[in-house]
Amino acid sequence: MTLAAQRRSFGSMAEPSSRGEVLIVGGGVAALETLMALHDIAPAAVRVTLVAVEPDFVYRPMSVAEPFGLGEARRYPLRRVVDDFGAALVQAGVAAVDAPARRIMLRSGDTIAYDTLVLAPGARMLPAFDDVLTFGGPGSAAAMRTLLGELEAGSTRRLAFVVPTVAGWALPLYELALLTARYAEQRGLERQLVLVTPEPRPLAVFGDRASATVAEMLAAAGVEFVGESQVEPVEGAVRLLPGGRTVAADRLVALPLLRGPQLEGVPSEPGFGFIPVDPHGRVDGLDGVYAAGDATNFPVKQGGLATQQADAVAEHVAARHGARLDPAPFRPVLRGMLFTGGPDRYLRAGDDAVAAQPLWWPPTKIAGRYLAPYVYEREPAAEPGPAPEGFVDLEVPLEPAQAAPVGR
Numbered sequence: 115m116t117l118a119a120q121r122r123s124f125g126s127m128a129e130p131s132s133r134g135e136v137l138i139v140g141g142g143v144a145a146l147e148t149l150m151a152l153h154d155i156a157p158a159a160v161r162v163t164l165v166a167v168e169p170d171f172v173y174r175p176m177s178v179a180e181p182f183g184l185g186e187a188r189r190y191p192l193r194r195v196v197d198d199f200g201a202a203l204v205q206a207g208v209a210a211v212d213a214p215a216r217r218i219m220l221r222s223g224d225t226i227a228y229d230t231l232v233l234a235p236g237a238r239m240l241p242a243f244d245d246v247l248t249f250g251g252p253g254s255a256a257a258m259r260t261l262l263g264e265l266e267a268g269s270t271r272r273l274a275f276v277v278p279t280v281a282g283w284a285l286p287l288y289e290l291a292l293l294t295a296r297y298a299e300q301r302g303l304e305r306q307l308v309l310v311t312p313e314p315r316p317l318a319v320f321g322d323r324a325s326a327t328v329a330e331m332l333a334a335a336g337v338e339f340v341g342e343s344q345v346e347p348v349e350g351a352v353r354l355l356p357g358g359r360t361v362a363a364d365r366l367v368a369l370p371l372l373r374g375p376q377l378e379g380v381p382s383e384p385g386f387g388f389i390p391v392d393p394h395g396r397v398d399g400l401d402g403v404y405a406a407g408d409a410t411n412f413p414v415k416q417g418g419l420a421t422q423q424a425d426a427v428a429e430h431v432a433a434r435h436g437a438r439l440d441p442a443p444f445r446p447v448l449r450g451m452l453f454t455g456g457p458d459r460y461l462r463a464g465d466d467a468v469a470a471q472p473l474w475w476p477p478t479k480i481a482g483r484y485l486a487p488y489v490y491e492r493e494p495a496a497e498p499g500p501a502p503e504g505f506v507d508l509e510v511p512l513e514p515a516q517a518a519p520v521g522r
């Protein structure tokens with residue numbers, strides 16, 4: 115479908131309208147949460163268009179379960195999502211932003227005008243090392259299944275799971291290590307597993323109690339934890355830095371390095387290229403331009419936090435276009451569901467909570483106010499209705515002490 119045809123599907127942008135034209139760039143967590151939030155709080159104030167390269171939203175947190183047959187990263191057609199929320203979709207890639215002219219340039223050469231722009235394209239993922247299994251992008255679940263086959267065949271038995279940097283989101287690698295240990299134990303496979311990370315303690319960002327719980331789980335599973343370290347791959351091993359200790363490893367499984375989107379016309383921080391934003395998601399120096407999610411300079415790149423950023427952006431955008439509300443800034447509350455191969459663990463930073471039962475409702479991997487119910491209601495085994503007694507619904511804000519900011 116041509117760009118003109120896509121735009122005709124929701125009406126000509128030249129038609130008179132009292133509603134502001136809001137473009138959201140991206141098809142991931144932050145983009146969809148922004149779209150859903152605007153539909154809820156400002157349906158009469160804005161008209162939303164989603165601009166995305168891919169045709170589907172992929173629920174990526176579940177990709178760690180796929181190699182072990184414990185779940186799947188489900189796909190949700192973006193066309194269906196925008197229809198559900200009264201928005202429009204332009205399937206295209208964005209090359210640049212011309213903020214003074216209030217328009218974006220597509221890779222095709224076409225342009226689209228806007229009143230307000232929300233950038234949520236996500237981060238670029240780069241391999242941290244050559245010739246290792248980088249888990250996070252397309253095809254990584256299949257590659258992990260192949261590695262499990264090698265473990266079962268006996269051609270591989272020493273695995274190193276590596277977190278290459280503190281910026282990002284380390285929890286999926288802990289899941290891979292614990293699930294691999296469980297997989298090997300159930301089959302009686304010989305293995306030697308080590309997890310290496312720059313973090314001082316396991317998942318230290320969640321607090322002391324949660325960290326101690328995860329440390330016990332790693333030890334019980336036979337996964338050696340090595341903190342405050344980085345690695346240098348060498349033949350048949352990894353060298354730990356600093357110190358120089360060598361750990362035997364037939365294969366490495368690493369998380370990717372994350373970098374900013376590098377959009378022409380959009381400021382970026384030196385080195386990593388992330389977009390600098392204020393607590394309302396406003397991009398430094400660009401009037402009418404916001405950003406949310408992994409593309410921004412908030413150091414923890416996690417779906418639940420991306421939805422919270424998106425909610426803050428949506429409120430400020432809504433107020434900008436006349437909605438009667440007092441927009442709240444981004445106040446991060448970090449929640450994480452940890453797959454272990456046994457009972458899942460639910461973690462929450464700020465109040466150092468850890469439990470075998472959900473600490474929020476719906477009990478999804480991405481704890482977002484709008485996206486979580488949307489995804490949960492479409493799960494085959496979803497339990498309809500309100501949160502059970504004792505659960506904290508995502509609509510209910512935590513006390514200030516529980517909503518402590520997540521530091522770098």
